[in-house]
Each structure stands twice: as C-alpha cells, then as structure tokens.
Amino acid sequence: MPQILNNPMELSKKQLEIIAIAKTLFAQNGFDATSVRDIAQRAKINVAMINYYFDSKENLLEIIIKHGIEAYRLDARKYNTETDALLRLEKMVEHYVESKFSDLHLYQILTNEANARKRDSYAVLFKELRRHNIERLREVIEYGVEKGTFRFYDPLLLHTTMIGTFLNFKMNKSVIEEFIDIPKEMTFERYLKVELTKHLKYILKAILTYEH
Amino acid sequence: MPQILNNPMELSKKQLEIIAIAKTLFAQNGFDATSVRDIAQRAKINVAMINYYFDSKENLLEIIIKHGIEAYRLDARKYNTETDALLRLEKMVEHYVESKFSDLHLYQILTNEANARKRDSYAVLFKELRRHNIERLREVIEYGVEKGTFRFYDPLLLHTTMIGTFLNFKMNKSVIEEFIDIPKEMTFERYLKVELTKHLKYILKAILTYEH
DNA sequence: GGCAAAATTAAACAATCGTTTAATTTAAAC
DNA sequence: GTTTAAATTAAACGATTGTTTAATTTTGCC
Numbered sequence: 001m002p003q004i005l006n007n008p009m010e011l012s013k014k015q016l017e018i019i020a021i022a023k024t025l026f027a028q029n030g031f032d033a034t035s036v037r038d039i040a041q042r043a044k045i046n047v048a049m050i051n052y053y054f055d056s057k058e059n060l061l062e063i064i065i066k067h068g069i070e071a072y073r074l075d076a077r078k079y080n081t082e083t084d085a086l087l088r089l090e091k092m093v094e095h096y097v098e099s100k101f102s103d104l105h106l107y108q109i110l111t112n113e114a115n116a117r118k119r120d121s122y123a124v125l126f127k128e129l130r131r132h133n134i135e136r137l138r139e140v141i142e143y144g145v146e147k148g149t150f151r152f153y154d155p156l157l158l159h160t161t162m163i164g165t166f167l168n169f170k171m172n173k174s175v176i177e178e179f180i181d182i183p184k185e186m187t188f189e190r191y192l193k194v195e196l197t198k199h200l201k202y203i204l205k206a207i208l209t210y211e212h
Numbered sequence: 213m214p215q216i217l218n219n220p221m222e223l224s225k226k227q228l229e230i231i232a233i234a235k236t237l238f239a240q241n242g243f244d245a246t247s248v249r250d251i252a253q254r255a256k257i258n259v260a261m262i263n264y265y266f267d268s269k270e271n272l273l274e275i276i277i278k279h280g281i282e283a284y285r286l287d288a289r290k291y292n293t294e295t296d297a298l299l300r301l302e303k304m305v306e307h308y309v310e311s312k313f314s315d316l317h318l319y320q321i322l323t324n325e326a327n328a329r330k331r332d333s334y335a336v337l338f339k340e341l342r343r344h345n346i347e348r349l350r351e352v353i354e355y356g357v358e359k360g361t362f363r364f365y366d367p368l369l370l371h372t373t374m375i376g377t378f379l380n381f382k383m384n385k386s387v388i389e390e391f392i393d394i395p396k397e398m399t400f401e402r403y404l405k406v407e408l409t410k411h412l413k414y415i416l417k418a419i420l421t422y423e424h
Numbered sequence: 425g426g427c428a429a430a431a432t433t434a435a436a437c438a439a440t441c442g443t444t445t446a447a448t449t450t451a452a453a454c
Numbered sequence: 455g456t457t458t459a460a461a462t463t464a465a466a467c468g469a470t471t472g473t474t475t476a477a478t479t480t481t482g483c484c
Contacts, residue, residue, distance in 0.1 A: 014461095028328075029328060030242065030244060032242060032244035032245045033244045033328065035440075035441065035442080036441085036442060036443085037440085037441085037442090045462085046462060046463055046464080047442085048443080048445090048462075048463075048464090049461085049462070049463090050442090050443095051442075051443055051444080052462080056442075057441095057442065057443090058442095111383070112324070116240075116242050116245065127386065127387060127390075130384070130387055131387070131390075134391075154411075156387075156388065156391050156392070157407075157411050160377055160380045160381050160384065160411075161373060161376070161377045161380075161415060163376070164373070164375070164376025164377040164378070164379055164380030164381070165372055165373045165376040165377070166376070167376055167379070167380065168372045168375050168376030168379065169376070171323070172342070172372065174339065175339060175342055175343070175368075176368065178343075179346075179368050180368070195369075199369045199373075202422070202424070203373060203415065203418075203419050205422070205424070206415075206418040206419045206422035206424075207414070207415050207418045207419070209422070210417070210418035210421070210422065212414070212417070212418075226431095247470075247471065247472080248471085248472060248473085249470085249471085249472090257432085258432060258433055258434080259472090259473090260432075260433075260434090260473080260474080261432070261433090262472090262473095263472080263473060263474080264431080264432085268472075269471095269472065269473090270472095425484105426483105426484090427482105427483085427484090428481100428482090428483085428484105429480105429482085429483100430480080430481070430482090431478100431479080431480065431481080432478080432479065432480080433476100433477080433478070433479080434475105434476100434477090434478100435474105435475085435476090435477100436473105436474085436475075436476100437472100437473075437474070437475085438471100438472100438473090438474100439470105439471075439472090439473105440470085440471065441468105441470070441471075442467100442468100442469090442470100443466105443467080443468095443469105444465105444466085444467070444468105445466075445467085446463100446464100446465090446466100447462105447463080447465100448461100448462080448464100449460105449461080449462070449463080450459105450460080450461065450462080451458100451459085451460070451461080452457100452459080452460090453456105453457085453458080454456090454457085454458100
C-alpha cells in the first residue's frame with residue numbers, strides 16, 4: 001500500500017532526501033542516463049522504495065520540478081522599491097541571479113528536459129514561468145522608458161539574452177576556470193554569481209541606454 | 213569483416229545518410245533516449261549495420277561530432293576585409309550566426325553532450341573550438357579599441373552572451389511563436405536567423421560603445 | 425561463370441532498465 | 455501485548471538496451 005501523494009508539497013524527510021539526490025544525478029547525467037538503482041544506491045535505500053514513494057521515475061521528475069519551480073518566479077516586490085530606473089534594473093538583476101542560484105541543479109534539469117519533452121505537464125509550467133518573468137522584465141523596461149532613462153527594447157529578446165548568458169556561464173565552468181584565475185578564498189560558484197551579476201547589469205544598462 | 217574507419221572524413225553515402233538521421237534523433241531526443249534500433253528503422257537498415265559501419269553507438273556520436281565541428285570555427289578572413297570597426301563587428305556576427313545555422317542539430321548535440329560527458333575526446337575538441345572563437349572575438353574587440361570606436365570588454369563574457377543568446381533563442385521556439393507572429397511567407401528558422409543576427413549586432417554594439 | 429570480399433540479414437547474446445510481487449520487519453494504536 | 459498499517463526487503467518480472475554471431479546475399483574482379 002504505497003503512500004499517496006495527494007499534495008506534492010507534503011513530503012517526508014526521506015522523500016526530500018531522495019529528491020535531493022535524484023536532482024543532483026539528473027542534472028549531472030541527464031534523466032535518461034540516471035537509473036533508479038543509481039538513485040537508490042546513493043540514497044542507501046532499496047530500489048523498490050522509489051516506486052513506493054513516487055510511483056514512477058517519470059513522476060519523480062515531475063514532483064522534483066513542481067516542487068522547486070516557484071523559486072524561479074520573479075517577484076516584483078523585491079525590486080520595485082527602487083524609484084530610480086537604473087537602480088531598479090540592477091536590483092532586478094540581483095534578484096534574478098539570486099533566484100536562479102537558489103537551485104542550480106533544478107534549473108539545469110528544466111532546460112534539458114523541458115526541451116526534450118515538450119509534451120509533458122512540466123513543460124507547460126516552465127513556459128508559464130518564462131512568460132511571467134518576461135512580463136516582469138517588460139515592466140522594468142517600460143518604467144525606465146517613462147522616466148526617460150531607457151529606450152524601449154523587446155523584453156523577449158532581453159530575457160533570452162539574460163537566460164542564455166546565465167546558462168552558458170554556468171555550463172562553461174571548465175573554460176572559465178582556464179581563462180580566469182579565481183581568488184583562492186572564493187568558491188567557483190560564488191565567483192560565478194558575482195561576475196554574472198556584474199556582467200548582466202552592464203549589458204542590460206548598455207542595451208537599454210544605447211543611442212543607435 | 214567490418215569496414216575500418218581510418219579516416220573519419222571518408223564516409224560512404226550510406227554512412228552519411230545514417231549520420232544525418234542519427235544527428236536529428238540525437239538532437240531531438242538526446243543521445244541516451246535514442247536507441248540504435250530507432251536509427252536503423254528511420255534509415256531503413258538492419259540494426260547490425262550501425263555496429264558494422266561505426267563499431268559502436270558511442271563511436272557514431274564521436275564521428276558525427278568530429279565530422280561536423282569544424283563548421284563552427286570562426287574564420288577571420290570572412291570579416292577582416294572590413295576596416296570600419298563597427299562594420300567588422302557586424303560582419304563577424306553574420307558569419308557567426310551563419311556558421312551556427314549551417315548545422316543546428318549538431319550544435320545542440322554538442323552543448324547537450326559535451327557537458328554531460330566531460331571526459332570524452334569530443335569535449336576536448338569543443339573546448340578548443342570555444343577557445344579559438346573567443347580569441348577571434350578578442351581580436352575584433354581590440355581592433356575597435358585601437359580605432360577608438362570601442363571600449364574594451366572581456367571577450368569571454370561577450371562570447372558567453374553570444375552563445376547563450378543563440379542557444380536560448382533556438383530552444384525557445386514555442387515561446388517565441390507565442391509572442392510574435394511570424395510572416396506567413398517566412399519559415400521559423402529563417403525568422404530566427406534574421407532576428408537573432410539583428411539582436412546580436414545591436415547588443416554587441418551597445419556593450420562595446422557603452423559609456424558608464 | 426567462378427571466386428573472394430563486402431554488405432546485409434535474422435537471431436540470439438548478456439546486461440540493464442523501470443516496475444511489481446510477495447514476504448518480512450518496523451511502527452503506531454488501542 | 456495484540457493488532458493493523460506502513461515501511462522495507464530480496465527476488466523476479468518482461469521489456470529494451472547495445473552488441474555479436476553465423477548464415478546469406480550482393481558486389482566487383484579476373
């Protein structure tokens with residue numbers, strides 16, 4: 001008699017532990033290249049427990065995504081306090097990077113799987129999330145235009161550049177390590193976060209204030 | 213007695229046909245989610261022929277990558293004819309987008325697999341390619357700086373933004389189709405190429421001429 | 425036409441996959 | 455302490471995986 005998962009947010013400690021391990025493996029090796037036995041071994045549980053807890057491997061992925069996706073939703077209240085358009089933009093970038101870094105593994109899974117599995121329910125969730133964030137970006141741009149600080153620029157294109165830069169930055173760890181020597185006292189992730197924030201602020205300001 | 217593949221560039225018609233089909237499937241579904249039987253069925257050949265021609269599925273992937281990766285190498289002669297720094301930058305972007313679009317499927321495979329399989333030989337090739345292209349970008353930037361047209365900006369970061377924007381633009385087909393209505397007489401790919409080129413030119417010019 | 429090499433086939437291989445079963449242990453409730 | 459449900463286990467399930475085998479067909483050459 002398996003435990004029924006009516007509410008995906010009500011997860012036991014053991015389930016959260018399995019989720020954390022599965023998330024890491026899915027992000028590192030991909031969904032298909034990760035077997036339920038890999039997960040079970042790392043979590044020190046019996047293989048059958050995964051089906052007992054999550055019904056199926058596919059459903060485990062769905063629960064992982066549904067459980068974490070809200071962390072990536074831009075919250076306007078986090079930056080709308082700034083009245084200066086440039087400062088508001090900067091604050092939005094900080095909030096944006098912060099939210100992505102809150103769960104890097106999940107975001108990698110989302111980008112990998114949501115594109116390979118366009119049919120599934122979480123692809124819809126991902127799309128809705130993207131639409132939400134593009135709208136938030138549009139608001140910040142239009143605010144700056146009203147204030148006379150910005151020229152208007154397509155938020156869809158800007159969002160594409162932001163997401164793309166973020167993902168590529170994160171994926172190219174090995175290349176970056178080769179090109180730049182990171183201060184000893186800094187972790188790579190910390191460095192990534194600081195430099196990415198700086199870079200994104202710079203390019204967004206440049207694009208939105210560019211006189212062509 | 214299988215045919216030995218001493219020179220990966222000497223491929224028969226049948227082999228090229230298999231490669232084309234495998235490339236599409238690997239890009240669409242991922243390497244692991246594509247079975248050799250899927251490939252054989254689509255190519256209308258016996259499953260054993262894949263091992264006969266390519267030794268193994270893994271080796272097929274390697275041959276696909278090695279066979280096509282050179283198309284992505286930036287060739288300075290394609291844009292160095294321009295003496296104006298801005299025009300040279302624009303020409304480089306055109307050449308850059310053109311090269312990526314010459315084989316979209318392969319580029320998707322590269323980004324998906326080169327990150328999941330850091331150990332393999334083609335990951336090294338991919339890294340070397342990236343290094344080459346970053347250096348070409350650096351030259352264009354420094355040329356503009358010498359001419360007094362540009363301010364210097366880190367080519368690694370710029371390259372990250374270019375690649376990332378490109379990949380995300382390409383992956384988000386469904387979102388873009390929702391936001392923008394594409395002229396009936398235009399294919400989505402064509403639209404993607406035109407808009408991406410325009411966008412990349414704009415943001416690069418903005419970043420490199422930004423007065424902060 | 426005969427012959428050797430290459431190409432192609434169906435079938436089987438062992439390994440691994442996600443999942444289910446049925447038995448057993450643990451935990452909670454009374 | 456007994457009872458009932460939940461948790462956990464080892465084992466097996468059928469399906470699919472990449473690959474190999476051994477037999478057959480096709481091809482190119484003299």
